[in-house]
Amino acid sequence: MNGSLMRVGTSYIPVQDIELAAEWYVNIGAVLNYQDKEKAILDLANQSIFLVKSSEKQSANFYDIGGKEHFSLTFEVNGMNTLTSLHREFKEKGITVGEIEDRGHAGKNFVFQDLDGNMFDVWSELSPVFKEKYRIN
Incomplete structure (x- = not known):
């Protein structure tokens, strides 16, 4: 199958406070690649992880x-x-x-x-x- 899915490239995780969450993930071994007020992009466990600012209780x-x-x-x-x-x-x-x-x-x-x-x-x-x-x- 030439069009088969090959791997999961990115996972998206909802968080309340981007800065605090990014720091927490870096503390467990993630590498921070980018951060702004609405998202942070991390490398963790051979995968790209996006922390996305979300509404409460998500x-x-x-x-x-x-x-x-x-x-x-x-x-x-x-x-x-x-x-x-x-x-x-x-x-x-x-x-x-x-x-x-x-x-x-x-x-x-x-x-x-x-x-x-x-x-x-x-x-x-x-x-x-x-x-x-x-x-x-």
């Missing part, structure tokens, strides 16, 4: 069929040691994080939140395609 979260609030993005890390280290680092930085959990599939996960309550998942497994492309063991 988030990238949604509710699943059971009524549970759910994250919309999962970040991958390379193994359990990295997952537990990142979990500890986020807790030390005062970031809201959930417990490391076993969801019945390969690896383990935890959920964290940004300043605006946007929830993100972290998984201890890198995708095989990513590992092969970047020659990661």
Whole structure:
């Protein structure tokens, strides 16, 4: 298929305060490429992330069929040691994080939140395609 989708290039995240949110994301490892009063453009986890000034009580979260609030993005890390280290680092930085959990599939996960309550998942497994492309063991 010549016209197939190849990758996700940009994710958009609603935030209340662009300056504060951009600083928060830089603190967790993002690189700030551009910022004005309505948006900030970041590089994080091999993806472009746009922080977009939004109205109050907006988030990238949604509710699943059971009524549970759910994250919309999962970040991958390379193994359990990295997952537990990142979990500890986020807790030390005062970031809201959930417990490391076993969801019945390969690896383990935890959920964290940004300043605006946007929830993100972290998984201890890198995708095989990513590992092969970047020659990661």
